Amino acid sequence: xxxxxxxxxxxxxxxxxxxxxxxxxxxxxxxxxxxxxxxxxxxxxxxxxxxxxxxxxxxxxxxxxxxxxxxxxxxxxxxxxxxxxxxxxxxxxxxxxxxxxxxxxxxxxxxxxxxxxxxxxxxxxxxxxxxxxxxxxxxxxxxxxxxxxxxxxxxxxx
Numbered sequence: 667x668x669x670x671x672x673x674x675x676x677x678x679x680x681x682x683x684x685x686x687x688x689x690x691x692x693x694x695x696x697x698x699x700x701x702x703x704x705x706x707x708x709x710x711x712x713x714x715x716x717x718x719x720x721x722x723x724x725x726x727x728x729x730x731x732x733x734x735x736x737x738x739x740x741x742x743x744x745x746x747x748x749x750x751x752x753x754x755x756x757x758x759x760x761x762x763x764x765x766x767x768x769x770x771x772x773x774x775x776x777x778x779x780x781x782x783x784x785x786x787x788x789x790x791x792x793x794x795x796x797x798x799x800x801x802x803x804x805x806x807x808x809x810x811x812x813x814x815x816x817x818x819x820x821x822x823x824x
Contacts, residue, residue, distance in 0.1 A: 672789070674748045674773070677766035681716060681739045688794030689719040690787060691726055692808050695801035699823035703729055703800040706822060711736030718794050720745060720786050722778070725800055734759060741766045741793070745786035747773035768793075784811065791815045798822065 687710065691699070707729040710717050718741040721730040733740050734755070742756075748769055752760060759765035769775075770789050775782060784807055791797060791811065797819040802809050812819060 671770060672768045673770050675766060675768045676748055676752070677760045678739075678763040679766060681741055681764075681766040682768075682793065684716040684739060686716045686718045686741065686794045686796075688790045688797045689717055689726065689729055689800070690790065690797065690808060690812075691723050691800035692803040692806050693723055694803055695723075695725055696823050699801035700725060700728075702822040704732060706798060706800075707732040711738060714738040716741065718743060718790055720783070720790060722783070722786075729800075734765075737764065739764050739766075741768065743767075743786050743790050743793070744769040744771070745778040745782040747771045747775045780807070783807075787811050791817065796820070 703725055711733055714737065716739040717733055719726055720743050721727055722745065742765065744767060746769065748767065756765065770785050771782065787808065788811060794817065797812065797815065797817050799819060799821045801823045802821060
């Protein structure tokens with residue numbers, strides 16, 4: 667279950683060649699991290715920087731909404747197999763070439779578990795050039811993963 671390579675893709679695979687900032691957040695986060703994350707996302711949107719994330723937690727979904735209002739590239743990493751039918755919102759950005767959806771799982775994985783989320787987060791970190799963490803729970807899964815990552819990491823809410 668520790669494999670963290672891309673199995674399937676949907677969208678513009680050329681986005682993988684860009685400099686990428688990973689956005690990660692523990693499942694539980696502080697209210698202070700929300701505003702800092704919104705500010706960070708708005709800055710990325712205005713700068714046109716490519717952001718990669720699972721966009722799974724409520725805060726990560728809010729960041730995705732902010733990013734999709736811009737024109738910068740976005741890479742979504744799923745903790746399950748590819749969507750059979752992406753939402754209309756995602757489909758629009760896939761067609762424009764500014765969105766790529768990748769997964770380390772085949773279509774037989776249809777549910778997100780703690781284990782698939784860990785594999786997804788490892789893939790996000792592997793593909794990213796730098797890591798931005800909205801909030802990290804002490805002793806949590808994200809902290810354990812980041813302790814093994816050897817990349818520039820910024821924590822928005824310390």
